[in-house]
Amino acid sequence: MMIENVQSDKYSKFVTAITKEAQVQRNKIQMEIDEYIKTETEKAQKDAYSLSETVYLRKTAKINEEIGSDFSQKELAMKQELFAHRKEICEGIFKRAADELIDFTKTDEYKDFIITSFKNIVSKFSESTNGLKIYLRESDKYFYPLIVKYYKHKIDIIIDENIIIGGIKISDENILINDTLDSRLSEQRNWFYQNSGLTIF
Numbered sequence: 189m190m191i192e193n194v195q196s197d198k199y200s201k202f203v204t205a206i207t208k209e210a211q212v213q214r215n216k217i218q219m220e221i222d223e224y225i226k227t228e229t230e231k232a233q234k235d236a237y238s239l240s241e242t243v244y245l246r247k248t249a250k251i252n253e254e255i256g257s258d259f260s261q262k263e264l265a266m267k268q269e270l271f272a273h274r275k276e277i278c279e280g281i282f283k284r285a286a287d288e289l290i291d292f293t294k295t296d297e298y299k300d301f302i303i304t305s306f307k308n309i310v311s312k313f314s315e316s317t318n319g320l321k322i323y324l325r326e327s328d329k330y331f332y333p334l335i336v337k338y339y340k341h342k343i344d345i346i347i348d349e350n351i352i353i354g355g356i357k358i359s360d361e362n363i364l365i366n367d368t369l370d371s372r373l374s375e376q377r378n379w380f381y382q383n384s385g386l387t388i389f
Contacts, residue, residue, distance in 0.1 A: 282377055286353060289369045293354040299331065302356060305367045306335040309358045312365060317341065323348040323357035 292298055306322070313320065320343045324331065332345045335356075348357065355368030 278377070278380065281380070282373065285373060285376070289353045289373065293328075293369070298354065299334070302328070302331050302354075303335055303338070305356055306358070307338055309356070309365045309367055310339050313358075313360060315340075317360055319360060320344070321346050321359050323351065323359070325349075325351040325354060328354060328356075 292301075310320070318341045320339070320341065322332070322335075322343050323346045326347050326349075328351075329345065329347060336343050343358075351357070351368050351370055353369040353373065355370065355372070357364060357366045357368055357371075359365070
């Protein structure tokens with residue numbers, strides 16, 4: 189009986205030791221499994237994040253590109269519409285201005301304007317200059333004998349079809365001075381475009 193008790197105690201201790209060692213190994217393996225799962229999970233999450241970030245960036249870039257393209261098209265269409273509207277406004281303004289100037293050429297004051305313009309222009313040439321040419325529109329050619337008396341040298345008359353509204357141009361062999369109403373209106377048009385506040389950005 190004594191022997192059996194001793195053997196039973198040894199067996200019990202052996203089983204306990206084995207069980208304890210098995211538990212240690214089990215815990216070690218479980219820790220390794222948990223660590224592996226954690227590592228692989230983090231890696232998978234990282235890969236998924238990287239992939240989703242790439243997809244997100246691609247989609248964002250595509251959306252931004254589409255928005256930019258749409259905005260550019262709308263901006264261009266708006267600029268074209270504003271440009272057309274500005275042109276319409278300007279054309280209306282200068283059409284009225286041209287009509288008023290044409291009405292002016294039918295008044296007595298227009299003759300005084302022509303004479304004053306002629307005097308101002310010829311004063312810019314040397315008094316000894318010969319061979320000047322004066323440019324007039326067809327309907328203003330009757331002013332020629334009225335104004336040439338203000339210059340002591342001979343001046344040839346040229347009917348200029350490019351003068352639509354009125355006024356005169358005078359030239360010698362080297363320079364031409366344009367004081368037509370057409371030219372004055374054109375200069376005002378350029379000034380208006382630059383200073384009217386209707387600039388298209």
